[in-house]
Amino acid sequence: MGKVSQLISHPIELKSALKLKFLRQPLFPTDDTSATPELKKCYKLLNLTSRSFAAVIMELNPELRNSIMLFYLILRALDTVEDDMSIDPKVKVPVLREFASKLETSDWKFEGCAPTEKDRQVLLDFPCILKEYHKLKPEYQKVIKDITYKMGNGMADYILDENFNLNGVATIKDYDKYCHYVAGLVGDGLTQLIVLANFGTPDLYNENKQLMESMGLFLQKTNIIRDYAEDLNDGRSFYPQEVWCKYVKRLPDLAKNEDGKGVYCINDLVLNALSHVNDVLTYLSSIHEQSSFQFCAIPQVMAIATLALVFNNETVLHDNVKIRKGTTCYLILKSRTLKGCVEIFQYYLREIKSKLTVVDPNYLKINIQIAKCEQFIEEMYQDKLPPNVKPLETPIYLKVREKTKIDERLIPVLQNEEFKFNIILSMVVTAFAAIYFYH
Ligand code: D61
Numbered sequence: 001m002g003k004v005s006q007l008i009s010h011p012i013e014l015k016s017a018l019k020l021k022f023l024r025q026p027l028f029p030t031d032d033t034s035a036t037p038e039l040k041k042c043y044k045l046l047n048l049t050s051r052s053f054a055a056v057i058m059e060l061n062p063e064l065r066n067s068i069m070l071f072y073l074i075l076r077a078l079d080t081v082e083d084d085m086s087i088d089p090k091v092k093v094p095v096l097r098e099f100a101s102k103l104e105t106s107d108w109k110f111e112g113c114a115p116t117e118k119d120r121q122v123l124l125d126f127p128c129i130l131k132e133y134h135k136l137k138p139e140y141q142k143v144i145k146d147i148t149y150k151m152g153n154g155m156a157d158y159i160l161d162e163n164f165n166l167n168g169v170a171t172i173k174d175y176d177k178y179c180h181y182v183a184g185l186v187g188d189g190l191t192q193l194i195v196l197a198n199f200g201t202p203d204l205y206n207e208n209k210q211l212m213e214s215m216g217l218f219l220q221k222t223n224i225i226r227d228y229a230e231d232l233n234d235g236r237s238f239y240p241q242e243v244w245c246k247y248v249k250r251l252p253d254l255a256k257n258e259d260g261k262g263v264y265c266i267n268d269l270v271l272n273a274l275s276h277v278n279d280v281l282t283y284l285s286s287i288h289e290q291s292s293f294q295f296c297a298i299p300q301v302m303a304i305a306t307l308a309l310v311f312n313n314e315t316v317l318h319d320n321v322k323i324r325k326g327t328t329c330y331l332i333l334k335s336r337t338l339k340g341c342v343e344i345f346q347y348y349l350r351e352i353k354s355k356l357t358v359v360d361p362n363y364l365k366i367n368i369q370i371a372k373c374e375q376f377i378e379e380m381y382q383d384k385l386p387p388n389v390k391p392l393e394t395p396i397y398l399k400v401r402e403k404t405k406i407d408e409r410l411i412p413v414l415q416n417e418e419f420k421f422n423i424i425l426s427m428v429v430t431a432f433a434a435i436y437f438y439h
């Protein structure tokens with residue numbers, strides 16, 4: 001189905017797309033993103049390598065925008081070296097291990113990527129990144145460098161791991177560890193930046209490291225589940241053997257989906273990913289600056305929507321699946337408040353439950369996991385209590401109450417948008433009616 005007809009058949013999404021394109025006011029001006037030719041080049045590279053992360057990074061508070069943009073490009077460059085199967089491990093491993101130290105130079109670049117590697121331009125234009133990186137506040141530079149060092153070495157260890165190369169990810173513990181290096185560490189660095197800028201509650205970085213870890217793992221695991229077919233096609237896979245071996249003898253056999261074994265395996269991995277939901281909601285409750293909140297929330301709500309889409313979905317086994325563009329517009333607008341995010345999670349959790357069949361071997365476990373999320377959400381708000389019963393003031397309840405106070409400032413903005421949309425819509429409808437009846 002074409003993109004336009006898809007939108008017309010989903011009117012709420014059409015409304016969101018129009019609102020997003022014509023009505024929503026940006027939080028900050030973005031004219032400072034082209035202050036120097038190098039910076040302009042960096043933002044061009046950002047748009048070239050990821051449309052979705054580019055969109056959320058552009059909206060950020062200028063205090064963090066360049067830092068997070070460069071953090072992204074530096075890790076994208078590192079990941080491009082890791083992903084390029086044409087580079088000899090003898091070359092690759094030292095590049096990964098020494099990547100962080102190259103941040104001290106002013107002109108390092110890497111020309112050894114295959115011409116087919118989609119993001120190789122980031123490595124060719126690395127001197128532009130370095131130039132802008134050195135202009136960042138020293139404490140922001142340090143965070144970026146520390147995380148780059150840890151990720152580069154983590155990736156290098158995997159390349160040298162014979163068993164990983166031969167058989168892929170073995171256990172669920174290894175799965176979590178791999179995801180830690182490529183995504184959990186990003187959550188770590190971003191959290192440090194957000195706390196340094198005073199955009200979140202300080203406990204975010206010190207109290208419970210599991211929260212920021214879950215932010216990355218929830219995103220990475222969702223990508224891994226969704227990309228089964230694409231990864232297998234490229235001759236690799238990140239599905240942990242400990243899970244898929246319950247369903248098939250060889251990983252590629254999942255695609256046959258004999259007796260529904262393929263989708264049961266997908267559902268098993270979705271179950272695993274759902275274990276991060278409560279952490280994600282807690283983390284989001286701790287971000288108090290609006291642009292950082294949206295930056296953190298948008299990827300997470302897209303992930304839960306993607307999990308609902310891949311759940312019990314045979315198509316994942318041989319094709320790419322992707323949520324509709326209109327759905328993304330709807331999610332971007334709705335996820336601006338914590339309450340909106342929570343409602344999105346509730347909606348997709350119920351969607352998953354409705355797609356779960358009674359013959360699924362994890363029927364009970366999945367129901368229990370979803371109930372745990374729903375119970376947690378009830379604890380967050382406690383707004384369905386009988387009369388005269390006072391809410392229990394648990395840590396998450398108090399945290400949510402603080403965040404809700406902050407979100408209340410946003411209500412007039414959202415109402416104004418809705419009002420403008422309705423005025424314009426009624427004007428357009430009146431104009432069409434006039435033409436229709438009187439021409
Ligand atoms: C809040 C907001 C964004 C967050 C977050 C918390 C916590 C973690 C993450 C983003 C990272 C999530 C990564 C999920 C997507 N996975 C990938 O891109 C894989 O590569 C991982 C290594 C490079 C990480 C690059 C990255 C991503 C997002 C960022 C960032 C750095 C820096 C700042 C902000 C967001 C995947 O790559 C796909 C590809 O090569 O095209 C792979 O190779 O597995």
Ligand code: MG
Pocket residue numbers: 079082083182
């Ligand atoms: Mg990679």
